[in-house]
Amino acid sequence: MQSLGGIRSWPATWRTTTASMMTTTTTESVRKVAQVLTVAGSDSGAGAGIQADIKVCAARGVYCASVITAVTAQNSRGVQSVHLLPPDFVSEQLKSVLSDFEVDVVKTGMLPSPEIVEVLLQNLSEYPVRALVVDPVMVSTSGHVLAGSSILSIFRERLLPVADIITPNVKEASALLGGVRIQTVAEMRSAAKSLHQMGPRFVLVKGGDLPDSSDSVDVYFDGNEFHELHSPRIATRNTHGTGCTLASCIAAELAKGSPMLSAVKVAKRFVDTALNYSKEIVIGSGMQGPFDHFLSLKDPQSYRQSTFKPDDLFLYAVTDSRMNRKWNRSIVDAVKAAIEGGATIIQLREKEAETREFLEEAKSCVDICRSNGVFLLINDRIDIALACDADGVHVGQSDMPVDLVRSLLGPDKIIGVSCKTQEQAHQAWKDGADYIGSGGVFPTNTKANNRTIGIDGLREVCKASKLPVVAIGGIGISNAESVMRIGEPNLKGVAVVSALFDQECVLSEAKKLHKSLTESKREH
């Protein structure tokens, strides 16, 4: 807001001052987060309005409070009905949030009556914020009037002059300028210039609806210079809410401290990425579908159907690219044979593979494992696990820390950790792992310079571990039974590498091992 000197002169000490104020009331450490307040309408279809704003901010790592100005009955076919909230009640909401939270940026969407704009301005003068982003929403993409011409004069005379940036689409820009024609990029530029004269510090005229353009072009004007932001026009019906998304993303970036032009560029890239990711999804039967702000909506079939159980560790097969090469078989064939022979979980451990090639193989293995109801984990490579949507990862003590892996993979993925000591086992549990792998139980040449902990070491780790344990290291048909015979209740199985994959026939070795493990289990 101009009265505050705008976003270019944010006080450098602001954050630290607030944080130290908060520490006086609590001994816990405090973590300040960037905060946006959206003042907008609710969209029952959740593609635009308040719902889009909250999703964008969450996706961009910013907290979003919401003051609702109107409730719409809306879906992918259009807006069926609009119910305005009383201005006094909008004011109550504004006071509740602004008097309590450290709001960095206010973003406005649907402001359906002059009275509502009035209470907004009143509250902003009482509770100033660092920046105001105005998306002058007037007509939905489906053609429904969301804010009529009655708001035009208060927008022009009072709201625009205190805005840091306004983000009209071509129709809104035209309405604000009294109906001028805007059908070309040149006309967008001249509209941006005229709008800038109404007082906002920056203007972005959006060209999503510009006729006959193969690019999607937005025109940015800072009072001196123009920037044209081009991106390829994405062929999709799922563009409902693009305007709200763009404005909220600008607000979120400003709340983090970005300068205006970078905020706008990030926001444009965000819309572009989300549209591209969501171009084929089907939500609703109308002409204007919503898109996926989190790039994570999936087909129900692609979800993992069952949850991890300790007994899944029973016969744990770990692949090795060197061995597969030696025996001239692909990872995919090796995995197929292991599963057919009774492997209960698979880990791809490909230390030398090229990333692109490994990813393709991992994807094929995910398909095979999923269709057989066997989990697939990736050794070490969190990026590959995310990219192929594996069921989880297995990491060692010198790989990425487990709590970080958990935050990257989310709560539903399986995480295993190699542990040689009781302390490591305890830490793995604290950090959110699902199981631990403990070894080397016997000397092995699969892993160089790996300390052997022996059966006794394994027993020690099992005793301390709150997580299920799989034994690893030099285990094969000749000694698997002796390992399982230690009788620790949380020792759930053995992990094998060469016993399966450095053999002529993976299938028959897996079968033999499975049989021997089953027998040793029966004895207990």
Ligand SMILES: Nc1ncnc2c1ncn2[C@@H]1O[C@H](COP(=O)(O)OP(=O)(O)O)[C@@H](O)[C@H]1O
């Ligand atoms: N089909 C599309 N492909 C790529 N970008 C698009 C597309 N449609 C809209 N956009 C972008 O989405 C943002 C919102 O623009 P627009 O749709 O014009 O606003 P509104 O939703 O307010 O009508 C702009 O950055 C615009 O360039």
Ligand SMILES: Cc1ncc(COP(=O)(O)O)c(N)n1
């Ligand atoms: C509550 C509400 N606010 C804003 C829009 C504009 O979004 P779009 O232009 O994508 O229809 C909308 N349709 N509904």
Ligand SMILES: [Mg+2]
């Ligand atoms: Mg649009």
